[in-house]
Amino acid sequence: MKYIPFGQDDKELSEIVLGMMRISDKSVKEVEELVETALSVGINAFDLADIYGRGRCEELLGLVLKNRPDLREKMWIQSKCGIRIEEFTYFDFSKEYILQSVDGILERLQVDYLDSLLLHRPDALMEAEQVAEAFEILQKSGKVRDFGVSNQNPMMMELLKKEVKQPLSINQLQLSAAFTPGFESGFHVNMEGDKAALRDGSVFEYCKLNDMVIQAWSVLQFGYFKGNFVGNEKFQALNQVLDRLAFKYGVTPSTIAISWILRYPAKMQAVVGTTNPKHLREVSQATNFSLTRKEWYEIYLAAGNNLP
Protein backbone atom coordinates (compact mmCIF):
# COMPACT_ATOMS: atom_id res chain seq x y z
CA MET A 1 0.00 0.00 0.00
CA LYS A 2 1.13 3.55 -0.66
CA TYR A 3 0.25 6.48 1.57
CA ILE A 4 -0.21 10.22 1.18
CA PRO A 5 0.73 12.75 3.85
CA PHE A 6 -2.37 14.42 5.25
CA GLY A 7 -3.10 17.32 7.58
CA GLN A 8 -0.85 19.41 9.79
CA ASP A 9 0.83 16.41 11.40
CA ASP A 10 1.37 14.66 8.05
CA LYS A 11 -0.72 11.64 9.00
CA GLU A 12 -0.23 8.83 6.49
CA LEU A 13 -3.46 7.96 4.68
CA SER A 14 -3.75 4.99 2.35
CA GLU A 15 -4.24 5.80 -1.33
CA ILE A 16 -7.11 3.30 -1.31
CA VAL A 17 -10.06 4.27 0.88
CA LEU A 18 -12.76 1.77 1.77
CA GLY A 19 -16.11 3.34 0.85
CA MET A 20 -18.91 1.88 2.96
CA MET A 21 -21.98 3.07 1.01
CA ARG A 22 -23.00 -0.46 -0.01
CA ILE A 23 -22.73 -2.36 3.30
CA SER A 24 -26.28 -1.75 4.60
CA ASP A 25 -27.47 -5.33 4.02
CA LYS A 26 -24.35 -6.93 5.51
CA SER A 27 -24.15 -8.45 8.97
CA VAL A 28 -21.98 -6.96 11.72
CA LYS A 29 -19.69 -9.97 11.35
CA GLU A 30 -19.33 -9.38 7.60
CA VAL A 31 -18.56 -5.69 8.13
CA GLU A 32 -15.97 -6.61 10.76
CA GLU A 33 -14.34 -9.00 8.29
CA LEU A 34 -14.30 -6.27 5.62
CA VAL A 35 -12.68 -3.78 8.00
CA GLU A 36 -10.15 -6.39 9.17
CA THR A 37 -9.32 -7.19 5.54
CA ALA A 38 -8.84 -3.51 4.75
CA LEU A 39 -6.48 -3.02 7.68
CA SER A 40 -4.58 -6.21 6.83
CA VAL A 41 -3.76 -4.89 3.33
CA GLY A 42 -2.78 -1.47 4.68
CA ILE A 43 -6.03 0.45 4.04
CA ASN A 44 -6.48 2.81 7.00
CA ALA A 45 -9.04 5.27 5.55
CA PHE A 46 -12.80 4.64 5.67
CA ASP A 47 -15.54 6.71 4.03
CA LEU A 48 -19.18 6.97 5.05
CA ALA A 49 -22.07 9.43 4.88
CA ASP A 50 -25.05 9.94 7.12
CA ILE A 51 -27.38 9.04 4.24
CA TYR A 52 -25.75 5.69 3.34
CA GLY A 53 -28.43 3.12 4.05
CA ARG A 54 -30.25 6.01 5.79
CA GLY A 55 -27.78 5.75 8.66
CA ARG A 56 -27.55 1.94 8.66
CA CYS A 57 -23.99 1.89 7.24
CA GLU A 58 -22.68 4.06 10.09
CA GLU A 59 -24.70 2.03 12.58
CA LEU A 60 -23.12 -1.22 11.34
CA LEU A 61 -19.60 0.15 11.62
CA GLY A 62 -20.56 1.45 15.07
CA LEU A 63 -21.58 -2.07 16.14
CA VAL A 64 -18.24 -3.40 14.89
CA LEU A 65 -16.40 -0.71 16.85
CA LYS A 66 -18.44 -1.46 19.97
CA ASN A 67 -17.29 -5.11 19.85
CA ARG A 68 -13.79 -4.17 18.76
CA PRO A 69 -12.80 -0.82 20.35
CA ASP A 70 -9.16 -1.69 19.57
CA LEU A 71 -9.88 -0.94 15.86
CA ARG A 72 -10.81 2.75 16.27
CA GLU A 73 -7.28 4.14 16.60
CA LYS A 74 -6.11 2.15 13.57
CA MET A 75 -8.81 3.76 11.44
CA TRP A 76 -9.16 7.21 9.89
CA ILE A 77 -12.92 7.64 9.69
CA GLN A 78 -14.64 10.16 7.46
CA SER A 79 -18.33 10.90 7.06
CA LYS A 80 -20.42 13.45 5.17
CA CYS A 81 -23.51 15.49 5.80
CA GLY A 82 -25.68 18.07 4.04
CA ILE A 83 -28.07 15.87 2.04
CA ARG A 84 -31.54 15.53 3.56
CA ILE A 85 -33.68 12.61 2.43
CA GLU A 86 -37.24 13.38 3.44
CA GLU A 87 -40.44 13.50 1.29
CA PHE A 88 -37.91 14.54 -1.38
CA THR A 89 -34.16 15.01 -1.34
CA TYR A 90 -32.62 18.44 -0.80
CA PHE A 91 -29.44 20.03 0.52
CA ASP A 92 -28.85 21.79 3.83
CA PHE A 93 -25.59 23.43 4.95
CA SER A 94 -27.19 25.43 7.77
CA LYS A 95 -25.29 25.59 11.06
CA GLU A 96 -28.05 23.77 12.95
CA TYR A 97 -28.29 20.96 10.43
CA ILE A 98 -24.51 20.41 10.24
CA LEU A 99 -24.24 20.27 14.06
CA GLN A 100 -27.24 18.00 14.41
CA SER A 101 -25.92 15.72 11.65
CA VAL A 102 -22.51 15.29 13.27
CA ASP A 103 -24.11 14.38 16.60
CA GLY A 104 -26.13 11.71 14.78
CA ILE A 105 -23.06 10.41 12.95
CA LEU A 106 -21.01 10.12 16.18
CA GLU A 107 -23.86 8.37 17.95
CA ARG A 108 -24.36 5.83 15.16
CA LEU A 109 -20.64 5.20 14.84
CA GLN A 110 -20.26 4.99 18.63
CA VAL A 111 -17.13 7.16 18.49
CA ASP A 112 -16.13 10.46 20.14
CA TYR A 113 -14.72 12.12 17.06
CA LEU A 114 -14.60 12.00 13.27
CA ASP A 115 -11.23 12.24 11.54
CA SER A 116 -12.83 14.13 8.68
CA LEU A 117 -16.19 15.64 7.80
CA LEU A 118 -17.17 16.50 4.22
CA LEU A 119 -20.05 18.64 3.00
CA HIS A 120 -21.71 16.16 0.68
CA ARG A 121 -23.31 18.11 -2.23
CA PRO A 122 -23.48 21.87 -2.81
CA ASP A 123 -26.38 23.73 -1.21
CA ALA A 124 -27.34 26.81 -3.28
CA LEU A 125 -28.77 28.37 -0.11
CA MET A 126 -25.47 27.97 1.75
CA GLU A 127 -24.41 30.91 3.88
CA ALA A 128 -20.68 30.45 4.38
CA GLU A 129 -20.81 32.22 7.77
CA GLN A 130 -23.07 29.44 9.08
CA VAL A 131 -20.74 26.71 7.87
CA ALA A 132 -17.84 28.59 9.48
CA GLU A 133 -19.64 28.75 12.82
CA ALA A 134 -20.50 25.06 12.67
CA PHE A 135 -16.93 24.02 11.78
CA GLU A 136 -15.54 26.19 14.59
CA ILE A 137 -17.80 24.53 17.16
CA LEU A 138 -17.05 21.05 15.81
CA GLN A 139 -13.30 21.60 15.86
CA LYS A 140 -13.20 23.27 19.31
CA SER A 141 -15.33 20.53 20.85
CA GLY A 142 -13.02 17.90 19.36
CA LYS A 143 -15.86 16.26 17.45
CA VAL A 144 -14.21 16.73 14.03
CA ARG A 145 -10.48 16.91 13.28
CA ASP A 146 -10.39 17.87 9.56
CA PHE A 147 -12.85 19.27 7.07
CA GLY A 148 -13.50 19.09 3.36
CA VAL A 149 -16.12 19.06 0.65
CA SER A 150 -17.50 16.79 -2.02
CA ASN A 151 -18.68 17.59 -5.55
CA GLN A 152 -17.75 21.28 -5.26
CA ASN A 153 -16.25 23.52 -7.90
CA PRO A 154 -13.48 26.07 -7.24
CA MET A 155 -15.75 29.10 -6.79
CA MET A 156 -17.88 27.26 -4.24
CA MET A 157 -14.74 26.39 -2.29
CA GLU A 158 -13.52 30.01 -2.53
CA LEU A 159 -16.84 31.18 -1.15
CA LEU A 160 -16.49 28.83 1.80
CA LYS A 161 -12.88 29.84 2.37
CA LYS A 162 -13.91 33.49 2.72
CA GLU A 163 -15.45 32.55 6.10
CA VAL A 164 -14.21 29.12 7.17
CA LYS A 165 -10.96 29.21 9.19
CA GLN A 166 -10.12 25.52 8.95
CA PRO A 167 -8.34 24.32 5.80
CA LEU A 168 -10.56 22.53 3.29
CA SER A 169 -8.33 19.47 2.99
CA ILE A 170 -10.33 17.21 0.69
CA ASN A 171 -12.62 17.31 -2.32
CA GLN A 172 -14.40 14.03 -3.10
CA LEU A 173 -15.26 13.94 -6.81
CA GLN A 174 -16.68 11.39 -9.21
CA LEU A 175 -13.92 9.98 -11.42
CA SER A 176 -13.33 6.69 -13.22
CA ALA A 177 -11.78 5.55 -16.49
CA ALA A 178 -15.33 5.72 -17.94
CA PHE A 179 -16.37 8.95 -16.21
CA THR A 180 -14.03 11.83 -17.06
CA PRO A 181 -15.96 15.07 -17.71
CA GLY A 182 -13.49 16.82 -15.40
CA PHE A 183 -10.59 16.02 -17.72
CA GLU A 184 -12.35 16.54 -21.04
CA SER A 185 -12.47 20.34 -21.00
CA GLY A 186 -8.80 20.43 -20.00
CA PHE A 187 -7.85 18.58 -23.17
CA HIS A 188 -10.08 20.69 -25.40
CA VAL A 189 -9.08 24.18 -24.25
CA ASN A 190 -9.30 26.66 -27.09
CA MET A 191 -11.21 24.26 -29.33
CA GLU A 192 -14.64 24.51 -30.91
CA GLY A 193 -17.46 22.26 -29.73
CA ASP A 194 -19.05 21.11 -26.49
CA LYS A 195 -15.97 19.32 -25.22
CA ALA A 196 -14.26 22.67 -24.64
CA ALA A 197 -17.02 23.78 -22.25
CA LEU A 198 -15.50 24.35 -18.83
CA ARG A 199 -18.13 22.72 -16.64
CA ASP A 200 -16.31 22.20 -13.35
CA GLY A 201 -14.04 25.27 -13.31
CA SER A 202 -10.80 23.25 -13.57
CA VAL A 203 -11.56 21.59 -10.26
CA PHE A 204 -8.73 19.05 -10.50
CA GLU A 205 -6.14 21.77 -11.09
CA TYR A 206 -7.66 23.88 -8.29
CA CYS A 207 -7.34 21.00 -5.81
CA LYS A 208 -3.70 20.51 -6.79
CA LEU A 209 -2.94 24.23 -6.53
CA ASN A 210 -4.44 24.24 -3.04
CA ASP A 211 -2.74 21.03 -1.93
CA MET A 212 -6.11 19.34 -1.41
CA VAL A 213 -6.58 15.59 -1.42
CA ILE A 214 -8.72 14.44 -4.34
CA GLN A 215 -10.83 11.43 -3.42
CA ALA A 216 -12.27 9.72 -6.50
CA TRP A 217 -15.65 8.05 -5.96
CA SER A 218 -17.40 5.33 -7.98
CA VAL A 219 -14.06 4.33 -9.45
CA LEU A 220 -15.49 1.37 -11.39
CA GLN A 221 -18.79 2.95 -12.49
CA PHE A 222 -19.87 4.77 -15.63
CA GLY A 223 -22.43 7.60 -15.71
CA TYR A 224 -24.24 8.54 -12.55
CA PHE A 225 -24.82 5.15 -10.89
CA LYS A 226 -25.32 3.44 -14.28
CA GLY A 227 -23.27 0.36 -13.43
CA ASN A 228 -19.83 -1.17 -13.53
CA PHE A 229 -17.82 -0.85 -16.77
CA VAL A 230 -15.38 -3.67 -16.02
CA GLY A 231 -16.50 -6.75 -17.95
CA ASN A 232 -19.40 -4.76 -19.42
CA GLU A 233 -19.98 -5.42 -23.13
CA LYS A 234 -20.87 -1.74 -23.70
CA PHE A 235 -17.18 -0.99 -23.05
CA GLN A 236 -15.48 -3.61 -25.25
CA ALA A 237 -12.50 -1.52 -26.33
CA LEU A 238 -11.85 -0.37 -22.78
CA ASN A 239 -12.09 -3.92 -21.42
CA GLN A 240 -9.67 -5.20 -24.04
CA VAL A 241 -7.05 -2.72 -22.83
CA LEU A 242 -7.82 -3.41 -19.14
CA ASP A 243 -7.53 -7.17 -19.74
CA ARG A 244 -4.21 -6.83 -21.57
CA LEU A 245 -2.71 -4.61 -18.87
CA ALA A 246 -4.10 -6.87 -16.15
CA PHE A 247 -2.16 -9.74 -17.72
CA LYS A 248 0.98 -7.61 -18.01
CA TYR A 249 0.90 -6.49 -14.34
CA GLY A 250 -0.47 -9.77 -12.96
CA VAL A 251 -3.55 -8.16 -11.40
CA THR A 252 -7.30 -7.99 -12.17
CA PRO A 253 -8.84 -5.56 -14.72
CA SER A 254 -10.60 -3.70 -11.85
CA THR A 255 -7.21 -3.18 -10.24
CA ILE A 256 -5.90 -1.63 -13.47
CA ALA A 257 -8.94 0.69 -13.56
CA ILE A 258 -8.09 1.87 -10.05
CA SER A 259 -4.39 2.29 -10.81
CA TRP A 260 -5.53 4.55 -13.69
CA ILE A 261 -7.07 6.89 -11.09
CA LEU A 262 -3.99 6.85 -8.89
CA ARG A 263 -1.70 7.67 -11.84
CA TYR A 264 -3.11 11.23 -11.86
CA PRO A 265 -0.37 13.37 -10.29
CA ALA A 266 -2.07 14.83 -7.22
CA LYS A 267 -2.68 13.82 -3.61
CA MET A 268 -4.98 11.16 -4.98
CA GLN A 269 -7.14 8.58 -3.21
CA ALA A 270 -9.46 6.03 -4.80
CA VAL A 271 -12.58 5.33 -2.72
CA VAL A 272 -13.49 1.73 -3.53
CA GLY A 273 -16.98 0.49 -2.77
CA THR A 274 -16.57 -3.26 -2.74
CA THR A 275 -18.18 -5.23 0.09
CA ASN A 276 -16.30 -8.39 -0.84
CA PRO A 277 -13.03 -9.06 1.06
CA LYS A 278 -11.59 -10.96 -1.93
CA HIS A 279 -12.23 -8.01 -4.28
CA LEU A 280 -10.80 -5.64 -1.70
CA ARG A 281 -7.57 -7.63 -1.45
CA GLU A 282 -7.32 -7.64 -5.27
CA VAL A 283 -7.87 -3.91 -5.81
CA SER A 284 -5.54 -2.99 -2.95
CA GLN A 285 -2.74 -4.07 -5.31
CA ALA A 286 -3.39 -0.99 -7.45
CA THR A 287 -0.72 0.93 -5.55
CA ASN A 288 1.98 -1.69 -6.18
CA PHE A 289 2.77 -0.44 -9.70
CA SER A 290 2.34 2.65 -11.81
CA LEU A 291 0.87 2.74 -15.31
CA THR A 292 3.04 4.35 -17.97
CA ARG A 293 1.92 7.65 -19.49
CA LYS A 294 1.11 5.80 -22.73
CA GLU A 295 -0.99 3.19 -20.91
CA TRP A 296 -2.90 5.93 -19.06
CA TYR A 297 -3.77 7.63 -22.37
CA GLU A 298 -4.59 4.34 -24.04
CA ILE A 299 -7.22 3.66 -21.35
CA TYR A 300 -8.61 7.19 -21.67
CA LEU A 301 -9.01 6.78 -25.43
CA ALA A 302 -10.38 3.23 -25.23
CA ALA A 303 -13.14 4.57 -22.95
CA GLY A 304 -14.46 6.45 -25.99
CA ASN A 305 -12.73 9.80 -25.52
CA ASN A 306 -10.73 11.67 -28.12
CA LEU A 307 -7.87 14.16 -27.98
CA PRO A 308 -7.41 17.26 -30.15
Ligand SMILES: NC(=O)c1ccc[n+]([C@@H]2O[C@H](COP(=O)([O-])OP(=O)(O)OC[C@H]3O[C@@H](n4cnc5c(N)ncnc54)[C@H](OP(=O)(O)O)[C@@H]3O)[C@@H](O)[C@H]2O)c1
Ligand atom coordinates in the same frame (compact mmCIF):
# COMPACT_ATOMS: atom_id res chain seq x y z
N1 LIG B 1 -19.26 11.91 -2.53
C1 LIG B 1 -20.23 11.36 -3.22
O1 LIG B 1 -21.13 12.05 -3.73
C2 LIG B 1 -20.24 9.87 -3.39
C3 LIG B 1 -21.18 9.26 -4.22
C4 LIG B 1 -21.15 7.87 -4.35
C5 LIG B 1 -20.20 7.12 -3.67
N2 LIG B 1 -19.31 7.74 -2.85
C6 LIG B 1 -18.29 6.96 -2.09
O2 LIG B 1 -17.55 6.21 -3.00
C7 LIG B 1 -17.55 4.83 -2.59
C8 LIG B 1 -17.41 3.95 -3.79
O3 LIG B 1 -18.54 4.10 -4.64
P1 LIG B 1 -19.09 2.85 -5.43
O4 LIG B 1 -19.49 1.80 -4.50
O5 LIG B 1 -20.08 3.35 -6.42
O6 LIG B 1 -17.72 2.43 -6.15
P2 LIG B 1 -17.15 1.26 -7.00
O7 LIG B 1 -15.96 0.77 -6.27
O8 LIG B 1 -17.00 1.83 -8.36
O9 LIG B 1 -18.27 0.14 -7.07
C9 LIG B 1 -18.39 -0.88 -6.14
C10 LIG B 1 -19.31 -1.93 -6.76
O10 LIG B 1 -18.58 -2.61 -7.79
C11 LIG B 1 -18.71 -3.99 -7.57
N3 LIG B 1 -17.60 -4.81 -8.07
C12 LIG B 1 -17.77 -5.78 -8.98
N4 LIG B 1 -16.61 -6.38 -9.23
C13 LIG B 1 -15.69 -5.80 -8.46
C14 LIG B 1 -14.30 -6.01 -8.29
N5 LIG B 1 -13.64 -6.96 -8.96
N6 LIG B 1 -13.62 -5.23 -7.43
C15 LIG B 1 -14.28 -4.27 -6.74
N7 LIG B 1 -15.62 -4.04 -6.86
C16 LIG B 1 -16.32 -4.79 -7.72
C17 LIG B 1 -18.85 -4.12 -6.06
O11 LIG B 1 -19.44 -5.38 -5.79
P3 LIG B 1 -18.83 -6.34 -4.63
O12 LIG B 1 -19.26 -5.71 -3.34
O13 LIG B 1 -19.46 -7.63 -4.88
O14 LIG B 1 -17.34 -6.36 -4.79
C18 LIG B 1 -19.73 -2.94 -5.73
O15 LIG B 1 -21.09 -3.28 -5.95
C19 LIG B 1 -18.84 4.67 -1.80
O16 LIG B 1 -18.78 3.57 -0.91
C20 LIG B 1 -18.87 5.98 -1.07
O17 LIG B 1 -18.02 5.90 0.04
C21 LIG B 1 -19.31 9.10 -2.70
